[in-house]
Amino acid sequence: MARTALRRLLPHPALTLILILVWAILNSSLSLGTIVFGAILGILIPQATVAYWPDVPRGIRFGKLVSYTLLVIWDILVANVQVAWIVMTKTNAKMKSTWVNIPLDIKTPEAITMLAGTITLTPGTVSADLSDEGHCLLVHALDADDADAVRDDIKQRYEARLKEIFE
Amino acid sequence: MMSPEVFADYALMIAFVAVSVSQLLAMVRLVIGPGAGDRILALDTMVINGIGLIVLVGLYQGTQVYFEAALIFAMLGFVSTVAYARFLLRGDIIE
Amino acid sequence: MTGFADILIGLSLLIGALFTFVGSFGLLKLDMPMKRLHGPTKAGTLGIGALLMAAMIDSFLSGHGTIQHILIMAFLFVTAPISALFIAKVHIHTGTCQKPPQPSEDSQWATKAVVDTQET
Numbered sequence: 309m310a311r312t313a314l315r316r317l318l319p320h321p322a323l324t325l326i327l328i329l330v331w332a333i334l335n336s337s338l339s340l341g342t343i344v345f346g347a348i349l350g351i352l353i354p355q356a357t358v359a360y361w362p363d364v365p366r367g368i369r370f371g372k373l374v375s376y377t378l379l380v381i382w383d384i385l386v387a388n389v390q391v392a393w394i395v396m397t398k399t400n401a402k403m404k405s406t407w408v409n410i411p412l413d414i415k416t417p418e419a420i421t422m423l424a425g426t427i428t429l430t431p432g433t434v435s436a437d438l439s440d441e442g443h444c445l446l447v448h449a450l451d452a453d454d455a456d457a458v459r460d461d462i463k464q465r466y467e468a469r470l471k472e473i474f475e
Numbered sequence: 476m477m478s479p480e481v482f483a484d485y486a487l488m489i490a491f492v493a494v495s496v497s498q499l500l501a502m503v504r505l506v507i508g509p510g511a512g513d514r515i516l517a518l519d520t521m522v523i524n525g526i527g528l529i530v531l532v533g534l535y536q537g538t539q540v541y542f543e544a545a546l547i548f549a550m551l552g553f554v555s556t557v558a559y560a561r562f563l564l565r566g567d568i569i570e
Numbered sequence: 571m572t573g574f575a576d577i578l579i580g581l582s583l584l585i586g587a588l589f590t591f592v593g594s595f596g597l598l599k600l601d602m603p604m605k606r607l608h609g610p611t612k613a614g615t616l617g618i619g620a621l622l623m624a625a626m627i628d629s630f631l632s633g634h635g636t637i638q639h640i641l642i643m644a645f646l647f648v649t650a651p652i653s654a655l656f657i658a659k660v661h662i663h664t665g666t667c668q669k670p671p672q673p674s675e676d677s678q679w680a681t682k683a684v685v686d687t688q689e690t
Contacts, residue, residue: 405604411674429647434654486583500594545642
């Protein structure tokens with residue numbers, strides 16, 4: 309009983325923590341008043357929005373999420389230098405931009421959202437669309453010799469890790 | 476060999492010039508188009524460059540008062556980009 | 571110590587200026603609508619990230635240190651993929667890009683599927 313009551317009070321515990329953190333950073337103070345008001349916001353906002361996000365993700369491995377985030381930040385830095393080099397040096401005719409079709413193994417909406425965001429932020433690829441039943445991701449590559457290589461790289465580097473984190 | 480303060484000042488000037496030129500380049504793309512999608516993308520880029528200019532002005536004047544302006548600019552820019560795109564996709568923003 | 575922080579601020583500013591410029595330059599130079607998406611969404615966000623980093627170091631240098639700028643950075647990094655996705659959907663919807671290949675598993679891409687149901 310206590311567990312269901314707690315779940316009703318805090319539908320998204322992680323969201324509550326993030327809201328308190330954001331409120332503290334926004335006020336750039338760690339006083340008691342800030343934390344208490346942040347906690348009030350952190351309880352009210354998830355309850356007001358739970359109707360739009362009913363399926364709470366469970367069993368996320370936060371340790372792996374942190375290492376995944378660090379990997380993505382590193383990839384963003386490397387990728388930006390690569391894309392900047394391609395944009396500045398290659399002529400338009402020499403760039404081979406293609407569509408890449410990625411069949412998805414992950415099923416939860418949160419994992420697919422993370423994958424699409426990661427793809428857009430990293431090397432020369434933008435996620436453009438999802439198939440109507442959510443089993444395929446359409447990706448546009450700026451300069452790729454081989455579409456299959458891009459697909460395999462994304463599947464091994466990001467999707468496998470996200471599958472471990474979310475499922 | 477210049478002192479670190481002078482180096483930072485020069486870097487600030489270079490950053491002002493680069494971001495302003497970027498703003499002009501994005502504006503050229505906004506004018507020449509050719510499609511509606513390109514114009515939305517150009518507006519999005521101009522918002523991002525505008526945030527950069529606000530941050531640089533805050534650095535130049537040495538105050539923190541421009542932080543809120545930059546944050547609100549970022550939020551409004553995102554919402555307006557999504558609203559434009561949504562209007563083109565559905566012909567309606569709120570269904 | 572102050573000198574080192576000043577050099578750090580200068581370097582962040584130069585990196586931010588370079589990437590912001592590359593983003594907008596790519597927007598103007600590239601010739602196809604889908605290619606143009608790549609410049610601003612990546613180079614732009616990292617450029618602004620570096621400029622915000624410089625502002626953050628400067629705030630610590632001038633005494634009243636704050637990490638508020640992290641919020642703008644996080645917000646931009648979360649929203650940039652969503653803006654890019656919506657603009658890509660506009661390109662697919664209006665047909666201003668090459669026609670994408672058929673998905674390998676389901677029947678159609680989501681953007682096209684909406685168009686089909688409206689027509690029938």
